[in-house]
Amino acid sequence: MTVQPKRTLKVEKLARIYDDEIAPVWGTRFGKMLLRNLAVPERGQVLDVSCGTGYPTTEILRRMSDGSRLIAIDASSAMLDVARRKIADLGPLGKKGVFFRTESPVPKLSFADDVYDLVVCNLGLTEMPSLEVALRDFARVAKRGGEVRCTLPLAGTFQEFHDLYREVLIKHDKHEALDRLDRYIARYPTADQVDQCMHGANLEGDIEVEEFTLLFKSSREFFFAPVIEYGPLAEWKEIAGAGQEMQDVFWYIKEAIDAYFDGRPFEVTVKAGCLIGKKVEAREQDEMELDLDGAIEEIDEEDTGLPARPRKMAAGSVRADFQVEEVDADDEDVVIDEDSPEEQALDAFIEGKRRPSHLDRTGPFDEEELETAGHERAESEDD
Incomplete structure (x- = not known):
């Protein structure tokens, strides 16, 4: 069948x-x-x-x-x-x-x-x-x-993003999400x-x-690129958690990408x-x-x-999930779980949305960490 x-x-x-x-x-x-x-x-x-x-x-x-x-x-x-x-x-x-x-x-x-x-x-x-x-x-x-x-x-596909994601989770003691991320990466x-x-x-x-x-000018361009938005993004959201917990993690990820890659493209590798x-x-x-x-x-x-x-692996695929029978577009009984991570918009990219006051004031990384990262990038580029 x-x-x-x-x-x-x-x-x-x-x-x-x-x-x-x-x-x-x-x-x-x-x-x-x-x-x-x-x-x-x-x-x-x-x-x-x-x-x-x-x-x-x-x-x-x-x-x-x-x-x-x-x-x-x-x-x-x-x-x-x-x-x-x-x-x-x-x-x-x-x-x-x-x-x-x-x-x-x-x-x-x-x-x-x-x-x-x-x-x-x-x-x-x-x-x-x-x-x-x-x-x-x-x-x-x-x-x-x-x-x-x-x-x-x-294995190694989107490694730059996965490494940054891991740093954010470690920095903010998101141990369960870190376990989910590691299990996800191991599946490549x-x-x-x-x-x-x-x-x-x-x-x-x-x-x-x-x-x-793949090159992206900013975190916004990265997350809204169709190859990401309709590919691995839903799975990445699920890894972060649900509700405000997911939103907080992606605020930190956005800030980390924009801070680490300020003035240059965010480059991710595909193997x-x-x-x-x-x-x-x-x-x-x-x-x-x-x-x-x-x-x-x-x-x-x-x-x-x-x-x-x-x-949903990072395949950029938009094919229907084989396990879920879709409903007709004219069906009046269609129910969409708007609270699911997949359906939730990322607050960090909604115009006019203020950064939650409960987040760390220093953002995902403090100034010393960003300065160290900048030196490491410069040294690697010189090599």
Whole structure:
């Protein structure tokens, strides 16, 4: 059974935002890694999982020969509508064998075993509850000798922000929030962990790693950039706590960013990974059938030693949560939890909102700490 969220006006709007503002700085950069040296076999069967708004789907289509077929799936029909329009704009090229289907890959793909010559997934792994279980399922539908290519953000992504967030929590004795932050950061897999999961999925290959940076003029620009606002921000809010506790933490974070990076851009690093693996003969210890029919909550990662994936990783994704069925836009009984961290606006960025009087007068860091940080920055830049 597949889970297909209902359409809402919000989802349609977010699909446009993703394609116009997030994909150029996020999905496209990962997608270019996926496309590097990619060749589609003659009359090849290709599956694009979580294809989003159609990149790299359109580029894969350009590399397909006559007789090849491409199946592109996504849980969001709004995303697929954008992708379909892109294919239509290709003219005769768009009439090649490409088929779209609204389908979630969770808990498992609906396709039969050993069907596809090539399975690709650009950033979709970040939405799945288990990296290894997802890779095993991708390998299941691939032919023997077929190729699986996937991209995902790795450990070290947004490290500058995470370090600053940790400093704020330590400074203000937010121990529970600090534990939540550390658990969240640990969920970004390392290249070695991805390699371990590939091995467990009977995929023989390697993972390529590249770094790129995102620049923001201020804390306001950072938090309101679509790649942040519609990506990891909701999870970061939940880490801070609820209500005024969350607001206080983000006042401190805002002030820390603006103080540390006064007069220069706030630069954050993204560590992008692209795994490329060939499906090989199952090793004897891996020949047991993987049961993917159970509920997602029952997936156990103890065998791999990897923590569960975060609900919303820093993927800049605006796809619907696979676990929550959306309601129709015309439904009068729609109830939104305005007190949830995700729905709460950040007071620190509301015009005219005064800084709470109960916050430390010195802000997140005192003058001596800021001066020390300034010297450290200057020394690192000189190096």
